[in-house]
Amino acid sequence: GNSVTQMEGPVTLSEEAFLTINCTYTATGYPSLFWYVQYPGEGLQLLLKATKADDKGSNKGFEATYRKETTSFHLEKGSVQVSDSAVYFCALLNAGNNRKLIWGLGTSLAVNP
Amino acid sequence: DAGITQSPRHKVTETGTPVTLRCHQTENHRYMYWYRQDPGHGLRLIHYSYGVKDTDKGEVSDGYSVSRSKTEDFLLTLESATSSQTSVYFCATSWTDTQYFGPGTRLTVL
Numbered sequence: 001g002n003s004v005t006q007m008e009g010p011v012t013l014s015e016e017a018f019l020t021i022n023c024t025y026t027a028t029g030y031p032s033l034f035w036y037v038q039y040p041g042e043g044l045q046l047l048l049k050a051t052k053a054d055d056k057g058s059n060k061g062f063e064a065t066y067r068k069e070t071t072s073f074h075l076e077k078g079s080v081q082v083s084d085s086a087v088y089f090c091a092l093l094n095a096g097n098n099r100k101l102i103w104g105l106g107t108s109l110a111v112n113p
Numbered sequence: 114d115a116g117i118t119q120s121p122r123h124k125v126t127e128t129g130t131p132v133t134l135r136c137h138q139t140e141n142h143r144y145m146y147w148y149r150q151d152p153g154h155g156l157r158l159i160h161y162s163y164g165v166k167d168t169d170k171g172e173v174s175d176g177y178s179v180s181r182s183k184t185e186d187f188l189l190t191l192e193s194a195t196s197s198q199t200s201v202y203f204c205a206t207s208w209t210d211t212q213y214f215g216p217g218t219r220l221t222v223l
Contacts, residue, residue: 024128032210034217043203044156051210089155098163099144099207100171105155 002027006090006104013080013111021075021107023064023090026036031092032103033057033066033073038087047075048086116140117215121205132191134218136204138184145187146209147171147179149200150217156203160185162187194222 007022025033032051036044048057053068062077076086091105126132128202136145147159148171159170160179168179176198178190191198199222204215 034211037157043216044205044212045214046211049211093210098161098169099210099212100146100158100161101212103156105153 002031002092002094002102004092004102004104006088006107009087009094009106009108011107011109015082015111015113016079017111018081019075019080019084019109020078021084021088021090021105021109023073023075025071025073025090025102027071027091027092027094027102029094031094033064034091034093035062035064035075036089036091038089038106044089061069065112080109082111082113085111117204117206117213119202119215119218121218122216124181125223126194127223128195129193131145132194132220132222134187134189134191134202134204134220136187136206138187138206140206140208140213141184141186142206142208145181146205146207146212147177147187147189148203148205149173149198150203151200159189165217177193191220194220196222198222 003026034049035047037047038044049061050057050066056065087106089106091101146161148156157173162168162181202218205212
C-alpha cells in the first residue's frame with residue numbers, strides 16, 4: 001500500500017542554518033508529492049509540490065526534488081528564519097483515490113534567533 | 114486561497130452529548146474532507162465527500178457521521194462524544210490535487 005515516512009522531530013536550528021527534512025514514500029504507480037506547512041494555531045497550507053519524477057517544487061526559499069530512484073522528496077532550505085518555525089508534513093496523492101492524501105506524521109521545526 | 118470557515122472554532126462538551134461541526138466553503142470545490150489532528154498521530158482522515166450526498170469513510174470513522182446536502186457545507190457529527198474524541202478537527206477542500214484547509218476546531222470532551 002501507500003505510505004509516507006518523515007524524519008522525526010523536533011528539529012531545532014539557529015537562524016540562517018541549512019534545513020533538511022527527510023521524506024520517503026512507498027507507492028504504486030506514479031504519485032504526486034507534496035509538502036504542507038502548519039504555522040502555530042493555523043490550518044495546513046500547501047508549501048510546494050511535484051507531480052512527476054525529477055520535478056523540483058519550490059516556494060518561499062524551500063525546495064524538494066521528486067526522486068523516484070530513491071523514493072524520496074526531501075525538503076531543503078538554505079537559510080532558515082525564525083518565521084519558518086512550523087510543522088512540516090510530507091504527503092502523496094495517487095490518481096483515482098478520490099484525491100485522498102497519504103500523510104506523513106509531520107516534523108516540527110523550531111528556529112532560534 | 115479557498116474560502117473555508119469552520120464553526121465553532123472552540124467547543125467544550127460533556128461525554129455522551131452529540132456534537133456537530135460545520136465546514137463551509139465558498140470555492141465550489143467538489144471534494145471535502147474531515148481530519149483530526151492529535152499529537153503523535155499526524156492527520157487522520159475521518160470521512161470525505163466526493164460530491165453532494167456522496168460520502169465515504171476514512172481511516173478513523175467510528176463514532177462519527179457526516180452529511181453533505183449542498184456543495185458548500187460538510188457537517189461532521191459526533192453521535193455521542195467520548196473523551197477520546199478530544200482533538201483538533203480540520204476541514205479541507207479540493208478541486209484538483211491541492212487540498213485547502215480551514216482554521217480548525219478545537220474540541221474538548223469532558
